Amino acid sequence: VDCVIRSRALIAIIAAVLVTMTATGAAEASHSAWAHCSSHWVPNRYTRQWTNNFYHGQFSWFWTYQPAVQNLNTQFSLNHLYPHTNSGTSFVEVGWYRGFGPEKIAVNSSFYTVMQDSVTPYQEKNFQDAPQNTFVLYEAQYIGFNFSTNKYIWRVYANSQAEPGLWTWENRDLGMGKAISGGETNANGNQMIGRIVPSHLLQISGTWYNWTDATMAQLGDSTFICDQPNVVLTYNVRFDDYQFNGTVVP
């Protein structure tokens, strides 16, 4: 009982801090995410799965529709994938979000992409509305090396693999990346729902693999999962058919 009381007190303190930071406008509301399972406070809520090994590409079909977002001007809910370095400081990310974006208030779920590396601060680009109520492809793919800048070239795709893709990034650190997929939102009360079927793929040196238990074993890799306690999931399936449906609670 004492533990529960202490936990509730801690949650209350954290909530108070959150309210204060929101009031002062200091809270970050970005779509990028690096948050493996952690008991430490982070602004956003998430559910996700990730690999331990590094890959050249990641491909998913995300069911793209309209999660309930209480305040589209300040909050968002999204699905995304992003290869990243071990420390998480460098990544290339693509997905869809509904709600706040630095360049757009997405009334309808829309495409976005993000990049950060060790010398380049967070950069986010917001795009057009995504096709609704359908599975849409998303892909982040290493495509080469720019000798003029000494950076790795990554291209992200949404809805179509036609060139030149959604956007092309150059990343100083990300020759390969650990794969991660999932959903994220920045506010309590928002829905966070995702379906990643019929395929969820990882690429090494041009070969695509289904993200399954068998493939993980074949590649000597492991899939890790994390659902933050604030995310109440009503349905959750992992790996190649990754599905979740939940609402964030305080």
Next chain:
Amino acid sequence: MMSRMKAVHIAFAGLLAFSLTACGSLSESGAASGAQGGGGRPEFASHAASAVTPARPRTAVTVVYVVPPPRQPADADVFVQTVPGGTLGGVRLTQAINVRATPLNRVSDSSTAILQTFDYAGRARAIGLGLAGNSSSVAGRTATTSVSIATDDGGLYRQVGAQIEVLDPSFRRTGLMNVPAPLPGAGTQDGQPTKRAIRASSGEVAAFLIGPDGHVYALTTNGVNGTLADLTAGRRTELPAYGQILGATTDAEGRAYVLMRDVRLSRNTFVVAELDLAALRTGTLYDTGVGVTGGTLDDISLLASRQHGLLVYAAGHDAGGAPRATLLRFNGTSFDQVAVPAASGSRATVGVDDRVYLYSGPGGNRVTTVDLDTGRAAVDPVLSAPEGTFVMAVFVL
């Protein structure tokens, strides 16, 4: 809802501006938490630029260059040429695309340099470059990380996954230890909370260092915090907020310097933090004034010269794609600018001759040398690689 940081990023997008003002000391932070070397304020904050031992004439310059593949992604051919009269002239390495030289990150002489070539899969190949006729090369040794350092006896420390491997000069493993894990914590960026958080026990080596006593140190980070570990003596200290480390170097007096983004500060400039290796204590934090306020920053390096102290070299492109370059020299309290051509390259090396060698990226096949005594910077035609190639690493030994 847009944070101040994000607003700044957007406002400055499209323009690279290495601001060179406000290069002074930021704070005198005192001992790091958990330091085992004793508390108290460090006393080395006011030293002048390191001037330790006279420069000696250069003996050989080894230039590593690549021939870009005709289309991406593909392997590139890598060549090594040593000029003049070196020991590895004409060695050809293949199936590598990106080459980073492990910096000779100490002022004291090194008997062996380790060249690392990276294939596009990010795996490292370590090749030992011998000196004074003792040439050797060991290719095909792969690792999952790019960080390593050579010891005076020709051995090697390198990170492999979550562990640090110790190899003797013949690449036989003689030791294995876990990467010292920094403290977990919620991420911050430019003073603002973000959604970044690192799981406990995660960490990677940002740099290895060798102190004047020969001890090998690992500087690790998890994106939020850092750790400085004396691997030889089995000591460590925590480095809170050392979450984004770009490089590190040492001087002959036992000081280490860390180039990083201080995640606690509401600024976008890179800082140099001073560490006392023997005491495992943090010292003064210096603002380089170099930041990414638009355009692109391709690379930034922290270097130690024998007679001219600490140097910082940053290179990138402006919004129009024109290359930009900034070389800074530490004067003991702040950084002074040294003029260099804008297209000198994205990487820098300091030789035992105390010259700065600029190369790679927009430098193409050229190597630009900077004489810090005269301030003269010029392309060295002797060191240039064939047309159409890119110099990726330079050793001056």
